[in-house]
Amino acid sequence: MKLVRTITLLAVLSVAMITLSLAQGGAAPAKPATPSSQASPQPSQPAPTISNIVDRQISLVEKEFVEAAEAMPDDKFNFSPETLKLQGADYNGVRTFALEVRHVATANYVFWAPLTGDQIPPGIKGPNGPEELKTKAEIIKFLKDSFALGHKAVANLNAQNATETVQTFRGTQPRLYLATFPVAHAFDHYGQMVEYLRMNGITPPASRQQ
């Protein structure tokens, strides 16, 4: 991710949070946090909320990830670097592009569902998600639905409940951890998908000249 993208993302986040807060009628916590005096928000800017911050992070990864997934043509959706037979490379058994997408969507469900109380989709039986999802259209729908769950999962996150724990498939975890882990996880696989795209002569949408 280039510096300009970092700057843009931060700028977008700042503006978006303010806009969102205003759109929600300044839905700041009833008892705002107490920032240090030098970092106090301007009076005209409603205080950010944990929900807005994490929601924007989800939106950022959602945009880059979905666009990257959509950028891979249908006939290359099952591409694996292993097929290139690069001399000296070790791509034995790595995920195909399609499996990268299914895996991330699956993890999204597994981590966000405990926050909403939703059941994970019944087809999820392993880290690569439902085997019955084969086409690009089916997999991208699964992906988009997983991000929709993410937005739902953080809608009620706040400074008071963010560090509360909820029951997961493995013990209890803090809400904030479950909410933010999928973002970092998806960026990891996004980075890999970027390389898969470039191997096929496709510049990732987020890296194209704006």
Added chain:
Amino acid sequence: MKTLNALLVVLCLAPLSVLAQNASAPKSQPQQAPTFSAVVERQISNLEKEFVDAAEAMPEDKFNFTPDSLGVKGSEYKGVKTFAEEVRHVAATNFQLWCAVTGEKPPMDLGGDNGPESLKTKAEIIKFLKDSFALGHRAAKSLTAENVLGTVQSPFGPQQVPRIHLATFAVSHAFDHYGQMVEYLRMNGIVPPASRPQPQK
């Protein structure tokens, strides 16, 4: 439940299997109530382990590798970062984001998009990287329930950005580049350390 258990097993074998942390903790260890600081600290530690291990896995003589050099037919790698630049970029961004949280000054001129050009060797760049994570831990430790929503000036402009965003965004940003570095390693026949078979516990 069987599905969940199966998923648990396979997810925990994957890289980023951070939930394994709790599982490996001694059962007698008293559980402390989570805090913002602890949650972010855990995220940074997970990232640091995978990222530093990956950086160290690339041999010195390939540290400036770029996929462009492979000449893969039909590929588009023009102008992408070298492996060394990926590491420098992430470390420099870590300093920018986490210095904003702690109020510290970066240890040197961070340069442009690819970080300080003066850092050339693998040893120099990895030290720079490790120092950036040390800062990250200080940033995480500084977070409290009272200040996470407090804003500080963005290192990239006049915007005011909440501390919790700066602290956690650095992790997501680094994982983007980690994913790219994983591919650079595999192109050179190196399985990323986090993807190697782990010894059974």
